[in-house]
Amino acid sequence: MENLKLILVIGGTGAQGRPVVKALSESGRYSVRLLTRNPASDQAKELAALPNVTLLQGSQDSQKDLHAAFTGVYGAWVNLDGFTIGEKSEIFYGIRAYEIARHHGVKHYVFANIDYALRKAGWDEQYHCGHNDAKGRVGDLILSHGQSTMKTSLLTTGPYMDMLYDGMFVPKEQADGSFVWENPASDGKIPLIALDDIGVYSLWMFDNPSESAGLDLEVATDQVSFAEIAETFTRVTGKKGVHKCVSLEEYLVKAELYPGAYSNWAVKPDVPRDESFMTWRENFSSWWRYWSEGKGATRDMAFLDRIHASRIPSLEAWMRVKSYDGRPQSVLKDLHELRKNQGP
Ligand SMILES: NC(=O)c1ccc[n+]([C@@H]2O[C@H](COP(=O)([O-])OP(=O)(O)OC[C@H]3O[C@@H](n4cnc5c(N)ncnc54)[C@H](OP(=O)(O)O)[C@@H]3O)[C@@H](O)[C@H]2O)c1
Known part of the structure; x- marks a missing residue:
């Protein structure tokens, strides 16, 4: 396991995170530390049985747990759960998770983003969707800090096809x-993303930092x-x-x-x-x-075809x-x- 790059996955037991953990594990190039509130859940146990996956008990809305989670990792894939922690906490912990990652010298940070609806719809309040905008604001902030020392990439999804x-x-x-x-x-038109392809896009980001650094990859199937x-x-x-x-x-x-x-x-x-x-x-x-x-129908399908030819x-x-x-x-x-x- 020593020569594998260790990736912290937050939200790894969820619908979006599971294919990411699987793809990282299957690649043979990465090991995974998965943050979960409940290591005894069916999803956590299934993932822990995969090669090079370990569980760390903790919560994404605890700074102490985030420090423990980011210690010693090469990269991170972070999907905060607005449906649990809410818009305000998602912004706060979204920023804190990024800052704590920088403190621990993480090399590549992939943030699971969603369209910043309010901004993309021209700041018209009738498009203020809390769970979209919480991630969108954090995504903008992350990219605004540039790419020196830590590479950052946004994996921007829309509604799951699933x-x-x-x-x-x-x-x-x-x-x-x-x-x-x-x-x-x-x-x-709604940009629907099949969860089965999320793992490949995430793996591509970690494998190709020179192309994925600073990229907001808006995906759809x-x-x-x-x-x-x-x-x-x-x-x-x-x-x-x-x-x-x-x-x-x-x-x-x-x-x-x-x-x-x-x-x-x-x-x-x-x-x-x-x-x-x-x-x-x-x-x-x-x-x-x-x-x-x-x-949100702004996805560059030709680019997606290039980076994931068998999507x-x-x-x-x-x-x-x-x-x-x-x-x-x-x-x-x-x-x-x-x-x-x-x-x-
Ligand atoms: N549904 C869609 O179409 C869609 C599309 C794009 C983005 N999203 C976004 O995806 C996020 C939800 O993820 P999901 O779709 O994978 O949902 P999910 O299947 O319901 O999974 C929720 C995930 O969040 C984790 N979680 C929740 N609270 C946590 C906490 N306090 N500490 C640590 N982990 C916590 C859960 O981990 P444990 O239970 O193991 O702790 C689990 O991994 C939401 O923010 C949503 O806006 C959803």
Whole structure:
């Protein structure tokens, strides 16, 4: 293990982090230190069984734990969880994690970013989406410090294509066998990223620091509207897919995870919050506007083809590889745990 470069992965047990841990381990060039609150979770145990992966118990919102985590590592891949720690803490710990990494002499820092919706939408407050903007602000700050001593790279994702299985993008099967996506999506293209390709992009960043240093790599598998999602579904499965556009008001009542949820919905509803916390409804109203109006459809697909030649090329290819049938499956660890705690 001595000649392997050690990478700290924060958020490694999550939907986005798991393929990263797997790709780093499989490469044979890196070892992984994975920060988790719960080393006994199924996800943590599965990853710890991979070659050259060790677990470190700790929390991303503890400076003491961050110091322990960053000590002695070559690189870091950092996905903070806004759905747990909230927008304000995500900004604070996003900055602190970066500063602590610099203190410990980390050589390459990859930040799992999302589009800074408010900035990309021209500072119009109706696009202020807390969980996007928290990461976007931190991403901008990280790149602003330049590339001497520590290389920094942003891996900027949009909504996971895999959310067609879980959470916001799951269609409802109707009695006549058709599948309906009822949501407030406009007709813009949404940059969906297949989680299966996240590991390769992350590995490419660590393997190619001369190209990835200072880079904001906006990734997507395909940029598609909701009408195209429904059409693709019909073509692939032979079942009728329909996008039914409804008003935000009509949608929010049905979609809210639980009454009065906040944007950090993964934490109990009765935990005190101050006025900086957006409600789930406010947060995801902006989220639908930003993505479905096509404001994030800015990915350079030709560049992605070059750095990952065997990437999943399209939504259609993804649906075929997955044998996607419109029925739900668990993707997000947080959502899985919320459902478990809520009971049947
Ligand atoms: N859903 C999407 O389409 C999408 C798209 C792009 C970006 N994102 C962003 O991805 C983030 C969530 O990651 P995910 O999608 O991988 O979700 P996930 O599957 O629910 O996983 C959540 C991850 O966050 C970790 N975590 C949460 N609180 C932590 C804490 N206090 N200390 C240490 N680790 C903590 C969990 O680790 P342990 O439980 O093991 O501690 C787990 O690895 C969010 O910020 C979200 O905005 C989501």
